[in-house]
Amino acid sequence: MVNKETEPIFWSLFSAGGVVAGLFLPIELLIFGIAIPLEWMHQPSYPALLALVHSPITRIYLFVLCSLPLFHFAHRFRYTLYDGLQIKHLNEVVFACCYGIAILGTVTAGYLLLTM
Amino acid sequence: MSSGQSSAPALAPVHGENEQPQVTYTEFHPRWYRPQISTYWWLGKWPYVKFILRELTSVAVAWTVAVMLMQIFALTHSGAFYDGFEALMALPVMILVNFIAFAFLVFHSVTWFNLAPKAMAVRVGGKRVHGILISGPQYLAWIAVSAIVLFILATRT
Amino acid sequence: MSIPKTITLEVSRYSPERDPQPYFQSYEVPVKKEWVILDALNYIKDQIDGTLTFRWSCRMGICGSCGYTINNEPKLGCATFLTQYGRGPIRIEPLRNFPVVRDLVVEIGEFLEKLKKVKPWLIHEDGNGTGEYLQTPSQLEEFRQHSMCINCLLCYSACPISGLDPIFVGPAALALAHRYNKDSRDQGADERMAILSHPEGIWGCTFVGECTRVCPKHVDPAGAIQQYKIAGAIDGLKQFLMPWGQKGKQPKREAQKS
Incomplete structure (x- = not known):
C-alpha cells in the first residue's frame, strides 16, 4: 500500500488536512469542549443548532472538518509510530489501523450528515 | 596528518535505479562499530522533543474529530441525546482532556503556519518572498475563521 | 569569562x-x-x-x-x-x-552510493550538460543556496530518520537533487522524481528540521525536501487524475540514455 503511486496522494491529504485542522479545529474545540461546559459563553439551543446543521453549507463544512483532518492524523501518526517506536516491521498493521480510522470517520460523518 | 584511510574497499556494483545501495564489503571490516539507536531517541535533545510533540498533535486532531462526530450524532438523533452530549462535555475529566487537546491543536496551528514558508519557495521578481508574507496571511485567516465561527455560534439562541 | x-x-x-x-x-x-x-x-x-x-x-x-x-x-x-x-x-x-x-x-560508503542515485549532475538533451548554457542571475538564485553543500554529513548525523532507516536517501542527497531540478539548465527532474518519489526518498522525511539547523553552509535541506514533496505531490496527483496525460513524458529521456 505504501509505494510511489500512493504516497503523493496520502501526503496531499495530509497537507490539506493539516491546513483545515490548523485553521478550524482549535475554535471548534474551544467553544464546544471548553467555553460552553465552563459557561464562558451561553449554550446555543438545540433547535437553533439543528437548524444550523440542516443548512447544506454547514453540512459540507462539517464533512470536510471530519474527514480531511483524519487523513492528516493517519499520515502523521503512522510516521510517529514508525520513528518513535521503531516498529517499521509492523508497517501493514499500523497503516491499516491509521487509515481505517480515517475512512471510518469519513464514512460515519458522510452517513450522519446525509441521512439526518 | 589524518590516518585511518584504509584502502578503498570494493563497492558492490550499482544496480537498478530503485534498488537500495548495496554496500557488501562489511565482511572485510568485521569490526565496524554500529551504534544502536535508543527507542527513546526523541527524548535525547530538546529539538527532538519538540518534534515528537508536534507529531503527537495528530492525536489531538483525531480526538477533536471524534468529539465532533459524537456531537453530530447526538444532534441529528434527538434533544435528549444532545443533552447527554452536553453532560458528557461538562465532566471535569472531559474539560481537562479538552484543555490538553486544545493546547496541542494550537501547537499544531502555530508550527504548521510557521513551517509553511519553508515548504513554499514563492518567488516574485526573481527574489524569494519573505516567510512572513506566507505565514502572515495564514495567521490572519486563522483569526478571521475563528471569529466567524465564534460569531455564528454566539448569535444562535 | x-x-x-x-x-x-x-x-x-x-x-x-x-x-x-x-x-x-x-x-x-x-x-x-x-x-x-x-x-x-x-x-x-x-x-x-x-x-x-x-x-x-x-x-x-x-x-x-x-x-x-x-x-x-x-x-x-x-x-x-x-x-x-x-x-x-x-x-x-x-x-x-x-x-x-x-x-x-x-564509514561513508553508503552515503556515496545514495549520492550517485540522485544523479547530481546536469542532465540535458544535448550531451548531458557538457555544452554552454546561458543562465540569468535570478535563475541562479533559484538554486544557489542548495548548491553550497560540502558533503560534511552533519545533516545525516542530526537526522533521526537517517539513523532509524539506513536506506532513507537523506538530507544532503535530496537537497542536491532539488538543486539540480531547480537549475534552469537541467532537464532531469522527471528522471530524479522517478527515483526519489519513494517512501525511502522524499516521502521518508518527516520534517524534523534538524538538518537545516546544523548545516554550516545554510543549504536548508529540510526546506528543499518539503519543496520537493510539493512538486512530487503535484506530479503524483497529475498521474493519478490524468494517467493518460503522463505517458510519453518519461520514455523520451529513457530513449536518450540508451
Missing part, C-alpha cells in the same frame, strides 16, 4: 582490533583564543597521543572532512572554537548514524 589555560577534551576512542565498543579518553590541551577543535585534536595527535585518528583537510569549512559530534551536536571541527565551551570538558565523538571505522572516523 576569562579564558582558562587548559581544557579537557574527552575524545571517543575505538580500535576495531582491540575494543568491543568505543570508550572516552581524556586529554588536557592548552586553550588559545584562536584555536578551534581541530587545532586541539592536532595538538593531541602531535604532542600527546599519535594514535588518535580523525579526518581533516582544509581547516576552513570547505572540504567537509572534519565533522564530529561535539558535546552532542554535529559540528565542523574547524569552525568550532574552544572558547565556546568555557571551562569544558568538551566531549568529541564521531558523527552519529554512520558506522565507526576507528576513533572519530566514520
Whole structure:
C-alpha cells in the first residue's frame, strides 16, 4: 500500500488536512469542549443548532472538518509510530489501523450528515 | 596528518535505479562499530522533543474529530441525546482532556503556519518572498475563521 | 569569562582490533583564543597521543572532512572554537548514524552510493550538460543556496530518520537533487522524481528540521525536501487524475540514455 503511486496522494491529504485542522479545529474545540461546559459563553439551543446543521453549507463544512483532518492524523501518526517506536516491521498493521480510522470517520460523518 | 584511510574497499556494483545501495564489503571490516539507536531517541535533545510533540498533535486532531462526530450524532438523533452530549462535555475529566487537546491543536496551528514558508519557495521578481508574507496571511485567516465561527455560534439562541 | 589555560577534551576512542565498543579518553590541551577543535585534536595527535585518528583537510569549512559530534551536536571541527565551551570538558565523538571505522572516523560508503542515485549532475538533451548554457542571475538564485553543500554529513548525523532507516536517501542527497531540478539548465527532474518519489526518498522525511539547523553552509535541506514533496505531490496527483496525460513524458529521456 505504501509505494510511489500512493504516497503523493496520502501526503496531499495530509497537507490539506493539516491546513483545515490548523485553521478550524482549535475554535471548534474551544467553544464546544471548553467555553460552553465552563459557561464562558451561553449554550446555543438545540433547535437553533439543528437548524444550523440542516443548512447544506454547514453540512459540507462539517464533512470536510471530519474527514480531511483524519487523513492528516493517519499520515502523521503512522510516521510517529514508525520513528518513535521503531516498529517499521509492523508497517501493514499500523497503516491499516491509521487509515481505517480515517475512512471510518469519513464514512460515519458522510452517513450522519446525509441521512439526518 | 589524518590516518585511518584504509584502502578503498570494493563497492558492490550499482544496480537498478530503485534498488537500495548495496554496500557488501562489511565482511572485510568485521569490526565496524554500529551504534544502536535508543527507542527513546526523541527524548535525547530538546529539538527532538519538540518534534515528537508536534507529531503527537495528530492525536489531538483525531480526538477533536471524534468529539465532533459524537456531537453530530447526538444532534441529528434527538434533544435528549444532545443533552447527554452536553453532560458528557461538562465532566471535569472531559474539560481537562479538552484543555490538553486544545493546547496541542494550537501547537499544531502555530508550527504548521510557521513551517509553511519553508515548504513554499514563492518567488516574485526573481527574489524569494519573505516567510512572513506566507505565514502572515495564514495567521490572519486563522483569526478571521475563528471569529466567524465564534460569531455564528454566539448569535444562535 | 576569562579564558582558562587548559581544557579537557574527552575524545571517543575505538580500535576495531582491540575494543568491543568505543570508550572516552581524556586529554588536557592548552586553550588559545584562536584555536578551534581541530587545532586541539592536532595538538593531541602531535604532542600527546599519535594514535588518535580523525579526518581533516582544509581547516576552513570547505572540504567537509572534519565533522564530529561535539558535546552532542554535529559540528565542523574547524569552525568550532574552544572558547565556546568555557571551562569544558568538551566531549568529541564521531558523527552519529554512520558506522565507526576507528576513533572519530566514520564509514561513508553508503552515503556515496545514495549520492550517485540522485544523479547530481546536469542532465540535458544535448550531451548531458557538457555544452554552454546561458543562465540569468535570478535563475541562479533559484538554486544557489542548495548548491553550497560540502558533503560534511552533519545533516545525516542530526537526522533521526537517517539513523532509524539506513536506506532513507537523506538530507544532503535530496537537497542536491532539488538543486539540480531547480537549475534552469537541467532537464532531469522527471528522471530524479522517478527515483526519489519513494517512501525511502522524499516521502521518508518527516520534517524534523534538524538538518537545516546544523548545516554550516545554510543549504536548508529540510526546506528543499518539503519543496520537493510539493512538486512530487503535484506530479503524483497529475498521474493519478490524468494517467493518460503522463505517458510519453518519461520514455523520451529513457530513449536518450540508451
